[in-house]
Amino acid sequence: MCAAVCGLSSWTEPVTLNLELQKNFFKHAVNSFYNERICMSDTFAAVHVGSYELTMKIFEISRKNGLKCLDHIRHRIDLGSETYATGTISSRHMLELTRVLKEFSEIMKSYGVTNVQAYGTSALRETHNINIICAQLEQRTGIKVDILSNSEQRFLDYKSIALQSTKFTELIEEPTAIIDIGGGSIQVSLFDKDKLVTTQNMKLGVLRLRQTLEHLAEGKDRYPELIAELVDSQLHVLSKFYLNDRTYKNLVIIDDYMSPVFQKISSPGYDKGFIISSDFDKMLERFSRMSNDYIAKELSISTEYVTLAYISGILVKRITVALMSQLLWAPGVTLCDGIAYEYAEKKKYITPIHDFEADIIACGMSIAKRYGGSKSRARTLESIALPIFDKTKKLHGLGHRERLLLELSTILHDCGKYISLMNMGFCCYNIIMSTEIIGLSHRERSIVANVVRFNHENFLYFDDSPDCYKGLTRKDYLTIAKLTAILRVANALDRTHNHKFKDVSVTVKDDEVQILLDTTSDITIEKGLINNRASFFEEIFGVKPVIRQKRLF
Template identity: 20%
Template structure:
């Protein structure tokens, strides 16, 4: 395996400072360290115009922790960026200079336009927006970066002064705030938004710690599990939350279920910004996810050293690209995975009517095909069990948690025993889903057998179906003795779900 570099990304924002250390891979990366501290540099900058001594000392203490973590992980590429607070701080040069002298770390103060682009890059990595008009917004402490895209192409970007910490210091000077100050803030937000392109927007994707906190609050208020990396928050909830928060003291806001204590004073401004945007574009909710700037910076940094991601190079949808990336993360054999997927698709198309499967079901089979062998990253022995574990504990873009668990189960049964009562994870599904899992796993087992040598010898498949028999003809110009033996050994599940005798030649 090539010796890929370890990269450290430092995001110095108006509210928090974050470190992410990643091991780069050929077509992916693996996070090996994540550190965060809410410093609220913006509280100084937006009230005083500079970073005072006490806050600077706290910043340097955190930079010392971050530097130690970087050294411990032996990161060879370090990229540190400062956003709105450092852009506005009168003594930003001194902070940057001292950081360089004490820790050897260069801080790059990026423009609002650059910040917007990196956030957009992160959204492209996490959401399939190629067929829609999307608005991407990162609501930070000092500014909000907005990108308008059409069919996945960036149309325009804006850096606005709609940062939640900045808005708090400018307008919400009392606790609780006066109604006149809330109206003044709302007018300022709406006036700022008049500069945006007035086009039809299908989807809003938001990043930033405060909006993620709002998403957590919503999920907890609905008693929903928030295991998914992406969360949807309806506009109705945000409007209701605004009406509640506008009359509350900060100490009381801290008691609301899900509120991150250090963000209690900036939840209201963040709500009002995102609600005004939803109102402006007549959108009934937004998606939010963790990552944003850090993810975009990491992708950009990897691109600059010559590494690219499947979503940037493959002419396919984001779900498929992310499956390939996840496979690479666990050092899978990509040619074998693609061959199995191709053979499974041919089998699926010719068997779906007999198996009473729908076209949409292939998405689950495809994911299982691509990922069925990733468990060999842990151990070849019983690797189907390890594949199940890795899939269930990974983020699968475009799939729900239930779908992810189905994919993991289909992959589990690509080898070994057939589904039975001893498999508790399988028994947890409904009868309808268990039936679908068995049918899709039956296809995967045969497709995997037909590439037993991992040399892609079988180029095509022809299936003929009779009353009591299914005949599968594997077309190849090579010696496929191993493939025939393996596929015939794995035909038992297809025979079970169809009630027909299966022959593979």
């Protein structure tokens, strides 16, 4: 095996090495292979089937040079206006999609692309027969298009900003809002001290607004007034429930409409893409008096983008007023950048400069706070549930991502009590399923919702086909069962909410999971209740959880 790894020919005679030499030799062989691997590079293609255009970026990705964009191809195709109105894609657009994706495939071959990831967003997401559409595209072009949920899409957009690592890190230390403007909706994410405070989605996308304005048949001079009426009511709700009279000094803009304009201008004394709010207001005022052709010529952009850019600009203006922002920054990144960043991160080509999983947890904590969740109780459950998860890996076979879902479940374990103490499990489920958690797919959110629900209610089995498992696989169901079993045991050990334990340690021995509690308190209730929860844990894992007390009172 070592010979194969090192590229050596087979030995012609037996060689005897002592154990230490064998270890060193194998270690050297593996290190040599690893060092050779990380010096390699990937040619990666990121494809985005968006609301208004089809985009492909080709990157050379290596550990030494990070991400280097080799090519950026854009093709205008207005899918959003059609799908938002009808829920379908016409045959004409399907033929155009197929043709362009085939051309993208040929371009990939010319660059020697080794890996490709294609995603569709809201325009495809809102299509009724999306599975049929994606199957046809893959059959005709060889490119598999996966559909991103809104929270996954925004998370990738958010990751794309991390490519501008220094500026990104500096900005989010202060109160900063990231505004992700799409064709169908906008996402407002609020940060402070490098932490995500909240994120909200509103159906105020540029294409939707354009459709409404065209229906009203009013001139360009009335756009600011009409858009203000359309969006200010929703922004007022955002301000009332989430801003708490705070101002967000910095505004980061991600979009395909206004960002190209920002890349051509800046306020005096600022880098490209940065503009202070007063200068931005003056620019919009100038645009309102110019023809689209003149603006297109002055900024060297396509005439067809001018109206969308202007609508996006007015939308940014309304958000700037609501958040009282002073500095605007459009880094000029796209979803394709986020797709490439995530690929490079998974393949260990780059080291993350920001803990994105911490933002997922922060989002969960924000939801729990909104619904009166107990922060101290969540911490106690986490301190019990996560050690059980870690020490029983050989029993459950779950990974790091499932551990994150368990942590979220401990945070959101009692959010339903805000609505009803009698039906807490059902209310928890509905709150979680109705609330966006940035960075989680719909499937993952469903797993968390079911785990929290079954912590309070009788477990429902997959073969009984309950509605709560709709869209989930048998593997997802087993994940729910395993995480529920762990959370139930953790919940039983803090049933009185008195936080009796200083420390919890877990060991697996024979047919038992021994949970050692460091406490001087009376744990009669916990010992009694664990038996009720132990039966389900034993059913799922085949071992019985047993409490041991380290200190006697």
